[in-house]
Each structure stands twice: as C-alpha cells, then as structure tokens.
Amino acid sequence: MSLIDSHAHLTFDVLASDLAGVLARAAEAQVAHIVTIGTGLEDSQRAVELAAAHADVSAVAGIHPHEAAEVTRQHLDGLRNLLDSPHVVGMGEMGLDYHYGFSDRLSQRRVFEAQLDIASSRQLPLVVHCRDAVRDTVSILSAAGFDRRPVVFHCFTGTREEAEVIDDHGWRISFTGIVTFKNAAALQDIARTYPADQLMIETDCPYLSPVPVRSAKANEPAHLVHTARFLADLRDEAFDTLAAKTAANTRRFFALA
Ligand SMILES: [Zn+2]
Numbered sequence: 157m158s159l160i161d162s163h164a165h166l167t168f169d170v171l172a173s174d175l176a177g178v179l180a181r182a183a184e185a186q187v188a189h190i191v192t193i194g195t196g197l198e199d200s201q202r203a204v205e206l207a208a209a210h211a212d213v214s215a216v217a218g219i220h221p222h223e224a225a226e227v228t229r230q231h232l233d234g235l236r237n238l239l240d241s242p243h244v245v246g247m248g249e250m251g252l253d254y255h256y257g258f259s260d261r262l263s264q265r266r267v268f269e270a271q272l273d274i275a276s277s278r279q280l281p282l283v284v285h286c287r288d289a290v291r292d293t294v295s296i297l298s299a300a301g302f303d304r305r306p307v308v309f310h311c312f313t314g315t316r317e318e319a320e321v322i323d324d325h326g327w328r329i330s331f332t333g334i335v336t337f338k339n340a341a342a343l344q345d346i347a348r349t350y351p352a353d354q355l356m357i358e359t360d361c362p363y364l365s366p367v368p369v370r371s372a373k374a375n376e377p378a379h380l381v382h383t384a385r386f387l388a389d390l391r392d393e394a395f396d397t398l399a400a401k402t403a404a405n406t407r408r409f410f411a412l413a
Contacts, residue, residue: 248283333366
C-alpha cells in the first residue's frame with residue numbers, strides 16, 4: 157500500500173525549512189511520491205531543483221493566477237525553458253481565481269491563455285486552480301483546444317453541476333482535506349460517487365490540514381493518510397483499495413515512472 161500526494165508546495169518556507177523531516181514523515185506515512193507544484197517562475201525553478209534532488213518528488217511548473225498581474229514576457233520564456241527539464245511532469249498551477257482577486261481578471265486571463273498557448277504544443281497534463289470562476293476557466297480551456305486532454309481542477313470545492321461540466325469536457329477534479337471538514341456535505345456527496353478510475357487526492361500543503369489534524373500549523377504530505385482514510389470510509393471501500401486506485405490514477409495522469 158502506498159499513497160501519492162498529487163499536489164503539494166514543498167518549496168514554501170514552512171515545509172522547505174524542514175524538508176528532510178517532511179519527507180521522512182511522508183515515507184513513514186506510506187506516501188511514496190509527492191508532486192510539488194510551482195506557483196510562479198522562481199517557485200517553479202525551486203520545485204524542479206527539489207525534484208532533481210529527490211527521487212520521490214516530481215515537479216509541476218507554472219504561474220498561479222494570484223501572480224498574474226506581475227507576469228512579463230520574460231517570465232513566460234523562463235517557464236517555457238523550464239518545461240524541458242525531465243523532472244517536470246505537468247504544467248500549473250494555472251487558472252483563474254475570482255474569489256481573492258489578488259490579480260485583476262484581465263491579467264489572470266492573459267496569463268492563463270499564454271500558458272495554454274505554451275502547453276498546446278506539449279504533452280504535459282495541466283493542473284488548474286479555479287476559484288469562483290468555473291465558467292470562464294472552462295470556456296478558456298475549451299477554446300484553447302484542451303477538451304479530452306489531461307486536465308485536473310485541483311482542490312475542487314464547486315457544485316455537482318460544475319463537476320459534471322468538467323467531466324463533460326473529459327477533465328477531472330481532485331480532493332484535498334476540505335472533504336473531511338464537517339461543513340463539506342455537498343463536496344462529500346460528489347466524492348462519494350466520483351468515478352474510481354479518475355479519483356486523485358492531494359494535501360495542497362502547507363494549506364488545508366485535514367480532520368483530525370486540522371489545527372496543525374502546517375499541513376504536510378504525511379497527513380494525506382487522513383484524507384485517504386476518510387474517503388475510503390465515505391465510499392465504503394477498503395483503505396488499501398482506495399490508496400492503490402488513487403496512486404495508480406495519479407501515476408497515469410502525470411505519467412510517473
Ligand atoms: Zn496549490
């Protein structure tokens with residue numbers, strides 16, 4: 157039995173400052189592989205370095221919508237170069253966040269479309285961040301030709317209708333520790349019947365510590381086991397079955413060795 161954390165931010169200070177401990181606790185908790193996700197050019201460069209140094213870590217490189225207002229042509233060129241690294245298994249996280257609005261919407265759409273333009277000629281799967289922006293995210297992805305290509309809407313917290321729209325385009329959603337929260341009944345309903353051959357799980361650490369470690373000051377990959385156990389109970393599956401399926405789905409999605 158082993159788990160894969162499909163979305164972590166190992167480069168963020170609170171985790172990077174104790175990386176050896178974080179990786180040791182992950183291994184102890186049967187988390188066999190971690191996909192660390194870039195949020196900007198420099199952060200993506202750090203993610204690639206980290207993956208190069210650790211066989212059980214892979215990197216995804218991209219620019220988060222929060223950063224979009226600052227992005228220049230040089231950033232996009234740098235990102236394009238970074239994608240040639242053998243340690244990069246996907247592009248992201250990219251997308252739209254209308255909830256926080258740290259960058260204006262026009263910049264967000266510009267940077268999302270620019271990254272899709274880079275992605276269109278490559279075979280890399282996409283990790284999409286989408287908050288209160290499903291309609292625009294779906295229409296931009298679809299217009300850019302990504303229907304039926306490997307795309308995950310990570311940390312999904314939308315409605316069943318939105319999950320169905322995403323499914324209609326041949327894309328998938330993935331689940332964080334949010335699904336373990338008491339007030340997450342609607343999301344639990346979606347997770348209960350989500351197709352077993354698509355299901356992927358993630359910590360999104362250092363954010364979103366799951367129940368029962370919700371008060372932990374930083375989430376980390378070792379905590380993935382709590383989300384996996386919760387989902388196994390919710391779906392009335394054996395823990396080992398759920399672990400094996402989600403790991404296999406994640407390996408296939410990112411074409412991990
Ligand atoms: Zn993230």
